[in-house]
Amino acid sequence: MADQAFFDAMEARIPKGQVRTRFAPSPTGYMHVGNLRTALYTWLIARSKGGVFILRIEDTDQGRLVEGAADVIYKTLAQCHLTHDEGPDVGGPVGPYIQTERRDLYGKYAQLLLEKGAAYRCFCSKEDAENVDVSDGVQVHQYDGRCSRLTPAEIAEKLAAGLPFVIRQKIPRTGTTTFHDAIFGDITVENSSLDDQVLIKSDGLPTYNFANVVDDHLMGITHVVRGSEYLSSAPKYNLLYESFGWEIPTYVHCSPVMRDAQNKMSKRHGDPSYEDLLAQGYLTDAVLNYVALLGWSPRGEIAEQEIFSLDELVKAFDIGGISKSPAIFDIAKLEHFNALYLRALSPEEFCAVATPYIRQAVENPAYDVAEIAALLQARCEKLTDIPEKLGFFDALPAYDVAYYVNKKSKTDEAISLAMLNAAVPLLEALPAWTAEAIHDGLMELAAKLEVKNATLMWPVRIAAAGCLVTPGGAVEICHILGRDETLRRLKIGQTLLSK
RNA sequence: GGCCCGUUGGUCAAGAGGUUAAGACACGGCCCUUUCACGGCUGUAACGUGGGUUCAAUUCCCGCACGGGUCACCA
Numbered sequence: 102m103a104d105q106a107f108f109d110a111m112e113a114r115i116p117k118g119q120v121r122t123r124f125a126p127s128p129t130g131y132m133h134v135g136n137l138r139t140a141l142y143t144w145l146i147a148r149s150k151g152g153v154f155i156l157r158i159e160d161t162d163q164g165r166l167v168e169g170a171a172d173v174i175y176k177t178l179a180q181c182h183l184t185h186d187e188g189p190d191v192g193g194p195v196g197p198y199i200q201t202e203r204r205d206l207y208g209k210y211a212q213l214l215l216e217k218g219a220a221y222r223c224f225c226s227k228e229d230a231e232n233v234d235v236s237d238g239v240q241v242h243q244y245d246g247r248c249s250r251l252t253p254a255e256i257a258e259k260l261a262a263g264l265p266f267v268i269r270q271k272i273p274r275t276g277t278t279t280f281h282d283a284i285f286g287d288i289t290v291e292n293s294s295l296d297d298q299v300l301i302k303s304d305g306l307p308t309y310n311f312a313n314v315v316d317d318h319l320m321g322i323t324h325v326v327r328g329s330e331y332l333s334s335a336p337k338y339n340l341l342y343e344s345f346g347w348e349i350p351t352y353v354h355c356s357p358v359m360r361d362a363q364n365k366m367s368k369r370h371g372d373p374s375y376e377d378l379l380a381q382g383y384l385t386d387a388v389l390n391y392v393a394l395l396g397w398s399p400r401g402e403i404a405e406q407e408i409f410s411l412d413e414l415v416k417a418f419d420i421g422g423i424s425k426s427p428a429i430f431d432i433a434k435l436e437h438f439n440a441l442y443l444r445a446l447s448p449e450e451f452c453a454v455a456t457p458y459i460r461q462a463v464e465n466p467a468y469d470v471a472e473i474a475a476l477l478q479a480r481c482e483k484l485t486d487i488p489e490k491l492g493f494f495d496a497l498p499a500y501d502v503a504y505y506v507n508k509k510s511k512t513d514e515a516i517s518l519a520m521l522n523a524a525v526p527l528l529e530a531l532p533a534w535t536a537e538a539i540h541d542g543l544m545e546l547a548a549k550l551e552v553k554n555a556t557l558m559w560p561v562r563i564a565a566a567g568c569l570v571t572p573g574g575a576v577e578i579c580h581i582l583g584r585d586e587t588l589r590r591l592k593i594g595q596t597l598l599s600k
Numbered sequence: 601g602g603c604c605c606g607u608u609g610g611u612c613a614a615g616a617g618g619u620u621a622a623g624a625c626a627c628g629g630c631c632c633u634u635u636c637a638c639g640g641c642u643g644u645a646a647c648g649u650g651g652g653u654u655c656a657a658u659u660c661c662c663g664c665a666c667g668g669g670u671c672a673c674c675a
């Protein structure tokens with residue numbers, strides 16, 4: 102018999118009068134971009150309504166357990182500042198927060214459903230239960246419900262014989278079910294199109310379909326945020342809530358994040374996960390900001406705003422701004438966001454995040470990392486762009502004299518040689534090797550020679566760096582290189598140009 | 601295939617029964633400049649389609665096309 106006292110005690114634990122949302126990933130070992138967005142929206146709904154954000158681990162599929170996967174989830178949420186108020190690691194009033202630790206509880210609620218006549222034991226093997234209808238090569242499963250017609254005597258007999266069974270939801274054969282979704286509105290389906298889905302598997306563990314309903318209710322979840330792939334199961338969940346007599350939460354079904362017009366982002370196709378994006382040189386804040394806008398847009402007077410801190414998102418977020426159609430992930434736009442975030446960092450912060458990448462390319466300890474970082478900050482879109490820009494510091498590349506020819510700067514090989522011939526003695530004689538001194542000295546020289554600044558700067562920069570494109574101009578590069586190295590390189594330039 | 605959902609420039613998207621149909625990214629051009637970049641200015645580019653309803657439809661309704669989701673003892 103159902104244990105009424107137990108149910109009453111469970112009901113008594115449920116916090117009332119607050120918005121409660123939950124992020125409920127199954128531990129797969131990495132965070133999809135789509136998952137991250139769901140977590141973000143779920144967190145935002147809670148925070149924007151002064152509510153509670155809960156983390157629940159859905160690990161009922163024993164075949165797919167991944168070692169250490171829960172840690173990835175904790176770590177990602179923490180890195181993204183999506184802090185949870187309740188969860189396996191922090192506890193809370195309605196735990197445990199890991200489904201396998203709630204195992205016994207699902208059985209009790211399934212028993213309750215059995216007694217209410219809203220579920221039944223099914224002794225069919227997986228194969229027997231399959232009523233596969235092949236149309237156009239598509240397999241369609243729908244259980245025919247034969248075990249729902251077993252007599253009590255037959256059930257007792259099979260139970261006594263120790264036959265394994267699952268518990269299935271008993272769906273009405275007629276009528277329709279309507280549910281409401283905050284994004285999609287009212288959706289109505291024929292009950293006859295709904296399958297008598299399995300609630301409790303033969304291993305005794307609940308399916309997702311059952312566990313999420315029971316847990317969402319027992320945890321007092323007010324807004325159920327999940328991917329739109331659950332839209333077609335929602336009517337069955339409604340029926341379950343109704344059978345229990347529970348209040349139906351607000352559903353928020355989010356459309357997927359796509360890699361292109363027809364495929365979801367997926368690890369299998371080589372699409373980046375959150376961890377991958379970090380490894381590719383993107384900043385967490387930029388990823389969050391970009392992902393927030395993939396499928397949600399601000400309305401009203403801030404409709405044009407694109408850059409949002411997490412706090413600003415909390416203030417601006419509303420469920421009504423979530424879009425119904427899938428959004429294609431555009432790495433180019435993420436890059437743009439990332440570039441903006443890199444530039445918004447203080448020089449010290451930027452230097453801190455950039456240093457490892459600078460050191461990949463620049464090993465010479467004589468070169469000032471902070472000074473290099475300062476050049477880079479406005480010139481890279483992601484941190485992994487950095488090393489390739491700095492190759493010339495440690496070793497002057499073998500370059501083509503044609504680099505000295507630049508129409509816009511009005512230089513060619515002969516002019517460049519003249520410029521270097523004038524610049525070398527000047528730099529040699531400079532009293533102090535400061536950026537100001539180099540700059541002023543060269544500018545005065547250009548004035549004295551009656552040439553455009555660029556006419557002098559171009560060959561100096563080419564000789565110093567040996568490449569066409571450099572982070573920063575001649576002055577900055579010479580200063581970082583130091584006087585000796587600069588002069589050594591300019592003399593190499595003179596030699597090259599003299600041939 | 602059944603059921604459900606969606607469809608504004610290449611991408612993210614705002615928008616409302618009457619607008620020159622925003623903005624951002626990308627792309628092109630120009631300016632600035634000590635290269636590249638940054639910054640500034642500017643340009644190309646969109647309401648899937650056929651029927652209704654209406655004085656008026658991209659906006660509302662229906663069909664179609666296309667795309668997605670789902671139809672597991674996976675979540």
